[in-house]
Amino acid sequence: MAIADATQLIKDLREKTGAGMxxxxxxxxxxxxxxxxxxxxxxxxxxADAAKKSARATKEGAVAFRVDGKAGAIVELxxxxxxxxxxxxxxxxxxxxxxxxxxxxLKSVESADADLVKPLIGKLxxxxxxxxxxxxxxxxxxxxxxxAHQTDPAVPAKSGALIEISAxxxxxxxxxxxxxxxxxxxxxxxGAMPKYLSRAExxxxxxxxxxxxxxxxxRKEGKPEAQIEKIVEGKINKLFYQQWVLLDQVLLRDNxxxxxxxxxxxxxxLGGPVAVVRFARYQLGA
Numbered sequence: 155m156a157i158a159d160a161t162q163l164i165k166d167l168r169e170k171t172g173a174g175m176x177x178x179x180x181x182x183x184x185x186x187x188x189x190x191x192x193x194x195x196x197x198x199x200x201x202a203d204a205a206k207k208s209a210r211a212t213k214e215g216a217v218a219f220r221v222d223g224k225a226g227a228i229v230e231l232x233x234x235x236x237x238x239x240x241x242x243x244x245x246x247x248x249x250x251x252x253x254x255x256x257x258x259x260l261k262s263v264e265s266a267d268a269d270l271v272k273p274l275i276g277k278l279x280x281x282x283x284x285x286x287x288x289x290x291x292x293x294x295x296x297x298x299x300x301x302a303h304q305t306d307p308a309v310p311a312k313s314g315a316l317i318e319i320s321a322x323x324x325x326x327x328x329x330x331x332x333x334x335x336x337x338x339x340x341x342x343x344x345g346a347m348p349k350y351l352s353r354a355e356x357x358x359x360x361x362x363x364x365x366x367x368x369x370x371x372x373r374k375e376g377k378p379e380a381q382i383e384k385i386v387e388g389k390i391n392k393l394f395y396q397q398w399v400l401l402d403q404v405l406l407r408d409n410x411x412x413x414x415x416x417x418x419x420x421x422x423x424l425g426g427p428v429a430v431v432r433f434a435r436y437q438l439g440a
Contacts, residue, residue: 159369160187167192196276214239215285216248216310217436219300221254226298227255228316229287230436231271234280239310244282247274248310255287263287286435288316294326296431301340312438315343322426335420335428341406343435344411348400351430356399364394399429 155312158291162184166191167178177196185191212438215232216239229252231244238244251260251270260266273281290298302311317339321327342348350356370384377385395402401414411419413430 163189163192164186169195179377180411213439215282215438216245217302217312217314217438218248218252218310219302219314219316220252221298221300222253222256224292224298224322225256225258225291226300226316226318227252227287227410228300228314228434228436229255230285230438231261231282232285232439233278233282236279236309238241238280238282240308241278243274243278245310247271247282251284251287256311258289258291260287260289286436290316290434291433292318292351294320295322295324297327297332298335299333300338301337301344302369303344312429313344313436315340315433315435317343317433318431320427320429320431322421322424322428326424326426326428329424331420335416338405338407338416339400339413339430339433343400346400347435347437348401348403351397351400351433353395353399353402359391361394364390365434368393399431 163182164175164178167182168175178192181192181195183188184195205261214234214236215230217230218360219228219230231246231248231251233239233244247270251266254260254266254270263284263286266287270408271282271284292298298316299319300314300316303312304311317336318335319332319339321329321332326332365386368389369382372385373379374384391402396404401412402418403413405411405413417428419429
């Protein structure tokens with residue numbers, strides 16, 4: 155084979171697979187110049203390399219969201235280093251994954267990992283994985299919105315949130331007031347880190363455990379048994395519900411109002427019931 159032809163084959167193989175020049179040359183030598191066979195060799199090598207790297211920790215990466223009409227998604231994609239997370243190849247992968255998630259084209263983390271993420275491992279030389287994703291789709295009038303928190307435009311977001319809000323009408327759903335409400339709630343969710351939307355979502359066992367802990371503390375402090383139950387209820391409201399339940403939280407931007415109060419005020423402006431249907435908050439690695 156002429157040197158010029160061999161060089162072009164190596165170049166074409168590199169463009170198609172993302173593998174290094176020397177890997178492409180070795181694959182072509184092993185395949186005796188057969189381009190398709192060389193691609194198969196590189197694919198097998200990439201899968202083997204990915205398997206070797208899969209045990210390595212992925213503590214960096216990105217949180218991203220996308221809203222597309224009446225649907226939206228949030229994803230967390232992990233890698234090993236901050237250097238790769240900021241790179242164009244990884245960012246392109248994040249964009250592809252979140253677009254497919256919003257479009258409803260991701261069936262599971264495992265299948266998305268195998269089809270989209272793993273092929274990039276061989277090219278970038280470190281472990282990567284789609285850790286999780288969630289997709290929301292409106293069933294009636296409302297709004298889906300997202301937010302990803304960045305302190306530096308050059309560094310991928312490490313936290314973010316997605317929210318679904320129901321509205322009393324399509325007109326209300328399209329209003330700037332609802333968009334502003336969504337923005338306030340997203341900032342609240344990312345900043346205040348609620349675990350639950352409402353008290354009804356909390357497992358009864360978790361509440362019972364909290365009550366048991368506070369009761370034991372009060373007994374050790376010598377509080378009368380007859381007063382303990384009432385004191386514990388107050389502590390659960392302030393130290394548990396207000397910390398972890400979104401609707402019970404005090405607003406970060408206005409400590410005289412709760413999230414529930416903010417929603418009530420929005421109902422008066424929008425002419426009917428307004429409610430948070432669900433939310434997802436992602437923190438890289440948490």
